[in-house]
Amino acid sequence: xxxxxxxxxxxxxxxxxxxxxxxxxxxxxxxxxxxxxxxxxxxxxxxxxxxxxxxxxxxxxxxxxxxxxxxxxxxxxxxxxxxxxxxxxxxxxxxxxxxxxxxxxxxxxxxxxxxxxxxxxxxxxxxxxxxxxxxxxxxxxxxxxxxxxxxxxxxxxxxxxxxxxxxxxxxxxxx
Numbered sequence: 784x785x786x787x788x789x790x791x792x793x794x795x796x797x798x799x800x801x802x803x804x805x806x807x808x809x810x811x812x813x814x815x816x817x818x819x820x821x822x823x824x825x826x827x828x829x830x831x832x833x834x835x836x837x838x839x840x841x842x843x844x845x846x847x848x849x850x851x852x853x854x855x856x857x858x859x860x861x862x863x864x865x866x867x868x869x870x871x872x873x874x875x876x877x878x879x880x881x882x883x884x885x886x887x888x889x890x891x892x893x894x895x896x897x898x899x900x901x902x903x904x905x906x907x908x909x910x911x912x913x914x915x916x917x918x919x920x921x922x923x924x925x926x927x928x929x930x931x932x933x934x935x936x937x938x939x940x941x942x943x944x945x946x947x948x949x950x951x952x953x954x955x956x957x958x
Contacts (some may be wrong), residue, residue: 803829806925807896825901839940853937868909875905
């Protein structure tokens with residue numbers, strides 16, 4: 784079962800899936816056109832990466848914060864990276880400028896696609912190991928919001944959105 788719901792904009796989403804599949808291949812390798820692979824919600828596909836981005840954006844919504852509120856709190860909240868998953872994600876995000884410079888020299892856009900996938904893998908590891916919003920298991924009430932981790936989520940979302948923009952792919956708010 785796919786992670787896409789009926790509200791997902793199909794036409795731009797489908798074009799994005801095809802475009803991402805094309806751009807993620809090196810131009811020196813053989814290319815196999817496969818809708819099944821392009822629309823898979825697992826692996827290095829646009830569907831998987833767009834779903835990862837929407838999941839990241841949903842974390843702040845669960846905490847009741849907008850991206851603007853997170854941006855404002857960035858000036859007064861120290862980001863402390865204590866868990867290895869936080870550090871790994873931050874290091875992955877810091878590679879952004881290096882990746883862009885490499886693409887400028889090699890003109891190989893698949894590098895950006897691979898970087899996007901690396902971000903999503905690092906984020907999944909972070910998400911599985913580091914609570915951003917702690918809730919009471921019985922009541923669902925928010926017990927604690929880790930603002931520094933939410934800021935790391937926001938930075939991740941912004942870098943991913945910039946990568947999608949550079950690839951010419953539209954992002955969606957929900958899937």
